[in-house]
Amino acid sequence: MTPSEPSQSALHEAVASLPEPLREPVRIALQGLDSETQRSAAEPVLASLPAVWACSNFITRACRRDPKLLEELFESGDLERSYPADGYRTRLHQWTAELSGAAALKAALRRFRCREMVRIAWRDLAGWAELDDTLQGLSALAEACINQALACLHEWLREQWGTPRDAAGEPQQMIVLGMGKLGGRELNFSSDIDLIFCYPEPGHTDGTRPLANEEYFTRLGRQLIAALDEQTPDGQAFRVDMRLRPYGQSGPLVTSFNGMEIYYQTQGREWERYALIKARVVGGDYERGGQLLEELMPFVYRRYLDYGAMESLRAMKALVAREVQRKGLEDNIKLGRGGIREIEFIAQVFQLIRGGQERALRRRGLLAVLDCLAAQGQLPRFAQNELSQAYRFLRRLENRLQMIDDRQTHELPSDALDRLRLAHAMGYPDYATLRRQLDGWRQKVQEHFDQVFVAPQGGSAGDDTEPDALAELWQGTATADEAAERLAAAGFEKPAEAHERLTALHHSHGCRALSAQGRNRLDRLMPMLVRAIGGGRCPDATLPRVLQLLESVAQRTAYLALLNEHPLALSQLVQLCAGSPWIAQQLTRHPILLDELLDPRTLYAPLGRDALQRELTQRLEDVPPTDLEQQMEVLRHCKQTNNLRVAAADLSGAVPLMVVSDYLTDIAEVVLEAVLSLAWRHVSDRYGQPTGRVNGASVQQGLVILAYGKLGSFELGYGSDLDLVFIHEAHGEQQMTDGARPVDNPVFFARLVQRIIHILTTPTPGGVLYAVDTRLRPSGKAGLLTSSLEAFSHYQLHQAWTWEHQALVRSRVVAGSPHLAKAVEAIRRQVLTRRRDSQSLRREVRQMRERMRREKAADQPGVFDLKQDRGGIADIEFMVQYGVLACAAENPALLRYTDNIRLLDELSSCGWISAKQAQVLAEAYRAYRACVHRLALQEQPARTAAETLQTQRDRVAELWLELMGADDENG
Template sequence: MATTDRIPDDALTALPDPLAEAVREALADWPADEALPDDPEVLRTLPRAWACSEFITRSCQRCPQRLRDLAESGDLTRRYAADELRDNLATALSEVRDEPGLHLALRRFRNREILRIAWRDLVGWADLEETLRDLSELAEACIDLPLDILYHWLCERMGTPRDGDGNQQRMVVLGMGKLGGQELNFSSDIDLIFCFPESGETDGRRPRDNQEFFIRLGRQLITALDKHTPDGQVFRVDMRLRPNGDSGPLALSFAAMEHYYQHQGREWERYAMIKARVVGGDYQAGEALLADLRPFVYRRYLDFGALEELRGMKAKVMAQVRLKGMEDNLKLGPGGIREVEFIGQAFQLIRGGRDRRLQERRILHVLDYLREIHLLPDYVVSELTEGYRFLREAENRLQAIGDRQTHEIPDNPLDRQRLALAMGFDDWAAFQSRLDRVQHQVHGHFEQVFAAPQAESDEGSEPSALDVLWLGELEPETVRGQLGELGFDDAQAVERRLRTLRESSVARALSRQGRHRLDRLIPLLIGAACNADQPDLALIRSLDLVETIARRTAYLSLLVEHPMALSQLIQLCDGSAWIARYLAHHPLLLDELLDPRSLYKPLGREALAEELREWLRPIEEHDLEEQMEALRLFKQTNTLRVAAADISGAVPVMVVSDYLTGIAEVVLEEAVGVVYRHLVARHGRPLCRMDGETVEAGFAVIAYGKLGSIELGYGSDLDLVFIHDTRGEAQQTDGPRPLDNPVFFARLTQRLIHVLNTQTPGGVLYEVDTRLRPSGKAGLLATSLEAFARYQREEAWTWEHQALVRARAVAGCQALCRAFETLREELLCQPRAPEPLREEVRNMRERMRDEKASRDPGLFDIKQDRGGITDIEFMVQYAVLAAAHEHPELIRYPDNVRLLGALGRCGWLPNGDADRLAEAYRAYRGRLHRLTLQEAGGSVPAEEFQQHRETVTAIWERLMGGD
């Protein structure tokens, strides 16, 4: 039977005539003594595979046995299991005894597997993910397994490399680019870096330096992969991405690698290191190295300078594309593969230090996550994903035509037909139309991400009037005149502040690039400030912030790159000195200025809890430092949202405290969980036996003061008391390093306070005051509920029961929280003699006033002066302590406004006094919020609240008696 007779007719007739003829000719040349495989699926798909790929045709003709082996083994028609390809290579290399044998075995294995991968891709048996995975796993197996063989052979000749302590050293191979990202294409180079953990020498008869050993080993590996033999080559190896490129050593120690990237690493190397992955040798050591290099790649702050750098890199690529006429290049041309990668990697470099889920090597996973966190719209991600898949499939199938590394659209008609057929199109025109649409969409999205609408000016254009005003080329008088014309009231002060910044040590110390960014930003700030309500304050506060953050020039880039961020910065600085300083202290928050929809919309309690869980989820449980930083950034981000909504009037003043209190509660709850899990991992759970049953002892956080009364302000301390309920027998943790439960809870409290008030790069989370615990500074940090109850019943002062009015459980074991609330109800509802109680409360208030009230008769201290906030609070506390035994509803709420309402409803405050006090209290609180946002202290002119002061003082005298 003729060879062509075994091929189904419809499989040949389905091909375009020129390709069908080429297949017939190839079949006619098939060796007469070699049979085609018997598998019907292989015979049915053979015409398409051969038509699309000259490489497949040649490979089958040169080694017919290879095709039969693939068919008869079933490998051609099925998907490999995990590690199957690696196991197959291990079997193929098991009998290798020398380097020529190794080279031969590798090439034969590669030729078999590359034929299988290409065939499955071209006939539609494998999707893109399988093709890229198999190509990447083939390369990794061909690196790691031969490396191990060559290492042992070299150790036999030179001795085993060891560090100073005698520990054996092995090489680490880092795969870069598409190999690192497990996205290797069909005929790609493999980009590698060789390194080893420690310096030292071999233990042979003639000791050799470890670097010499690993350089020789690296050369042997390159030869094994890259050398051309009659059987071809395994992979072309490119080592130019190593430190110092071709001029650098072939293998470096970890210390040398870290020193290079810390002191000499360039932006493009950050970009390249995104995809770095261990692909051979000592995987565990390699992962440790990559973890140490992570700060070089992913900055802790938002690095918008990366956008400018990537834009520059792309411009250089495009210049080369135009110079070499490569506009039809699937990889580098407009709308090509590289532009999709640049989009994803721009977000990775900018935000990856803050969001570990962006520290991902595979571009499609990056795009999916950008959709999930709403940094790219759904339709953009869909079009980029669809475009990337189409371009990568076209790239693979183009290279499969001749097993050549090419990205250029073919210009000969036959190869065009091959590519169109491989991509599933009837003719070239249909394929070209789809390719044009994909590239147009990709390039459009690339331009949207990388455009800098306010940052780029035409090369060679004249500087603007604002540029000249800033650059110091005009006389001060002229600058003042221009500033006055722009609407600045105190032009002299503004000119002086601009000059001070321009001549400051900060500006002088900037790199050339940093100074360039500063010189682009300041004119934009001046222009934006002209439209503010208070142009002078808006600009001067903004300049103060810029001077604080300028050394990290990526923040300057953020403002230059994003008009919305710049606009929001001016608006916030215009409205609040506190926000301007807050941003200067926490510049990571500048990212929040990019989206006003979230900036001016603070989250409620449940949404806050969900957001914080999402922030903490990617962080490993043992990484306390990262958890602490995440808690700080979460608190700062959400505090900024509240303040922005506050100054814009988007939320009522009383609701501001609700939001700030909600933030603190959520942070405390998560902080308790973080610390508790850390301690339990080391010491086990705190257990005790009660009534013959073993139970886990609980822990709870009790909030006093402003947090307890849901009246938290910006920058408020947290007044906290910590309780637990261990009792009974066998009070001990159940871990490998057991502790007595009281010791466990003492350490839990100490660590919780450490998490809250330790200064870290992200600042302090909350200042914590624990002086309200039983016996104050002399008491235990964590007290059992029984001891707390005994102290409150037998030893507590009246002022401690006053404080209890504003106390509530805010975090920890729910059963213990409920037990505390029951105890609080009992303590506050005790009958008390009104007159002694009134005298104690009044005397305490007078002592406070003597210490803290204003001494200036022209000023009114809203909190401490007579008729102010503290008088209202003391009256409320006195009333609750005096009346709760008859009106238990008074202890339901801890906040003053609702307590005043309850006191009015039960008739304890007569003649509308409760309403008048509540009105004064709201007015005072609102004014204090505004003063805080302007950093203006807590005092106002004495006449400002004259009526409220007189009302509060009169009620005080009626309720508490004269002084």
């Protein structure tokens, strides 16, 4: 048997395995394949040939037209291997290294393109390349042709006109931006390429006959288009489409960076934002081009949640749908229902809406975007899976459809033989089976697309009159009597007052200044909103709260779009504003929080500590490490978002009181840890790390944040300040930072704490993170912002007042160095377990409490100040603190906890109070705090009618007399 016989046998078997109609064309084609070429092929390659040729007329024609092409592919082994990242560039550079002149370049580009397209299609059809490999290979091939052609043409043009330079003499290069699928590295087989040409700065070439840079790069751009697009005897490399450039076909071929920025800032349209999502540098000066794209990001991705993008993309899709219907393109797998474009729209609408806030969404690859959306919970995981599988199916089908004749088409074939070719290429026995599979995937895509894009309808089911009636009322076409009648029917008890408020909003400056689009959004929203408020509880109180919010966001009409697009969010808004003016104010001050209303599953389910840390860490990782301003905004948004979730859950009764405070405390602690980390990074980048030498070794020094008050005792409320003390290490010698600009460690820590307080308290567009009170530090306002561990210890042991030791009972370290935290806790334990004279201690605690009562109590008949009046919260806290200070020397277990409820249990266990007394105080304390929380949500001070909690108040007052004795007559 000769060496070629096994290969011949495999070849004949492969032909015989083809469907009958495809065998004869392949047999005829194989007659022109000489035996020498066959012998040069590896057996798997030769065995794949019949199936590949059966599915692709393009490959068959190319190989028969140029037998050397097939022989070279066989001998090189390139059909069986994938290229490295720079494989196409390296090979094309070798093809063009000795060229001279545009004609030779065009010929080389076309021959190279033909070779590599045959190779890519062969590997795809033989099943040797995954879809991603095929798409990225096609994109890399196009990019290599663009970049190499540009380099050659630029060099030849420079020889004629000189090097283009800016006003400072710096050389300039043209930048080619690849748009669409080329930019996303998802190019399909026979796609044209969408390009934009630009250059950095105006100027002139430095040749003997200078040209303006714009003229130079315009000539270069025309030559590049011709090199790629022009039809020659060798065909065409790539069809070039320049219509996406600024001003489209009527605009200049090449634009300066400044011209690009001005255009997009002043005239950029919504579809151009969509186009720029995938923009990528594919030729020329990659570094400067990357800088340009970064400068254009604010145009593409708005800083706020841009729900107006939903309307824009829906309008774009409607135009496409009309074109599909007009041209009868229902079977177009790209533009038709359930096609590739609908999957792209789903991914890209979320990118446009959220990309300004979520940098992780600023990706070019569609599948990566879908995966990110699922990870963030924006898409259900099953939807992401189905859309990803459908996309892969449709893109394989698209490529194999185009591989038949290397023709840019998305229409399913009508020819029976081509239908069989396509089915065979996709691995199906016949076209009918392929079509059933295709229709199934398109149906799934349609369903997901409609879930995202179908416009919600206003009005209640079966109610055709109320929306029109309320729309007339809003537009002012109804009389005052008609308006009052309609509002009363809608549920308002004071319809005339409600009508007056609506009319005031309608004629307000903000509404009159709206664009036509913004006005349309508001006009669509108001009837739905009025109906929702009227159908809820307390409509007359709710209406002004919601209208105040609308007036504040009217100019940012994307928020109006959000409420129009999501009736559930509208319902949640009304419900929360009806329940809490505090929540209404938070939403008014920070309308970005409206996004949280979209999903009740997350709105009413506050995050635990670990989830909070993951969320904040992820958001901060998306911000450049040097951008402190944006980091501060992320911190504020994280805190506000999670506080809203807690408040919503609290309002709905989904979580009990004690858990509300736990959630709020967790939020504050996670934020403080992040703030300390950010501040440390910023200060240490400037000065280095604080170190000291101990026994000759360099040891890094740390800092901790010691929390007092409500944060220290896990009892934080919605508007609570943070009582903080900062303590740093200062042991060893040579207390200096180790950076290029060293400073003494105390200076480092002082500046660190200043930075922490700056991050926490500086007002930004996102508000203030937390108000901070540092008056509990050693020596109060007169003391340093940060104390060394030794100074803190000395002060607490030798100088602190009794009230400062009372405060220490509710203190704990919430962030910072773990080993320093242990040292601080040891000092706290040492101070609090000191033996004290119980009579003197009782007198001092009682006197301090009476002084507070005189200064802060309500002193109003019929009013009970929950915190400061006799029998209130402060009385319970002072009794607990006295008990701990009096008993901790004998019962150090009292120092395990810092919250009052568990301390009452401990005081009962050690015998200072009875179990019954502890229960009375704990029940009163819970009742008081529950009332304080409710009042905070109503934006009311912590005061209530005297009789509301009279029983608890009397019992606490009785126990005060029993445990603390009568107050001193002189106070």
